[in-house]
Amino acid sequence: MSTDSSELHPLRHRPARHASPTPPAPSPAPHSSNWRAVRARSWTGPHRDLRLLRRACRRQRRVAALVALGYFVVFLTLTVAFPYVMTAPAPGGLPVGLCLALVQLPVTWLAVLFYEYTARRHVDPLARRVRHQTPHPRHEQVGP
Numbered sequence: 001m002s003t004d005s006s007e008l009h010p011l012r013h014r015p016a017r018h019a020s021p022t023p024p025a026p027s028p029a030p031h032s033s034n035w036r037a038v039r040a041r042s043w044t045g046p047h048r049d050l051r052l053l054r055r056a057c058r059r060q061r062r063v064a065a066l067v068a069l070g071y072f073v074v075f076l077t078l079t080v081a082f083p084y085v086m087t088a089p090a091p092g093g094l095p096v097g098l099c100l101a102l103v104q105l106p107v108t109w110l111a112v113l114f115y116e117y118t119a120r121r122h123v124d125p126l127a128r129r130v131r132h133q134t135p136h137p138r139h140e141q142v143g144p
Contacts (some may be wrong), residue, residue, distance in 0.1 A: 053126040060123060064115040071107045073139065075100050 079086050079097060086097030 018031040049126060049130045053123065053130055056123045056126055060115060060118050063118075064111045068108050070103060075104065088106065 016070050078100070086095065086100070090096045090099045092099070
């Protein structure tokens with residue numbers, strides 16, 4: 001079951017931040033008195049949700065990859081830098097290095113579960129919103 005938070009927290013209306021139907025004017029120089037209004041307009045518009053979706057996907061990929069690869073790098077660093085720690089016996093009788101190697105699989109699964117959780121919680125509602133806002137072309141049937 002997916003929890004869609006987009007219905008629970010609709011986007012708030014922000015006055016004077018609408019997409020302009022005309023092409024944007026060339027950006028004024030930063031010393032101009034109107035430069036803030038033009039800059040504020042660049043964060044709104046029909047592509048705002050696409051930017052948010054890309055940012056959420058990027059963040060999700062980075063966190064999941066850093067968790068899985070970070071543990072592996074820590075394991076390799078301990079193996080190279082402190083071999084005496086890795087060969088020491090753990091409380092179960094196995095070497096510490098073997099125990100840490102066996103823990104890599106659950107850490108990878110946790111990274112996958114975290115990826116799935118954040119996808120359902122943050123990315124899927126954004127993707128659904130973008131899909132509903134995008135006009136679909138009509139498929140015309142070709143008769144015999």
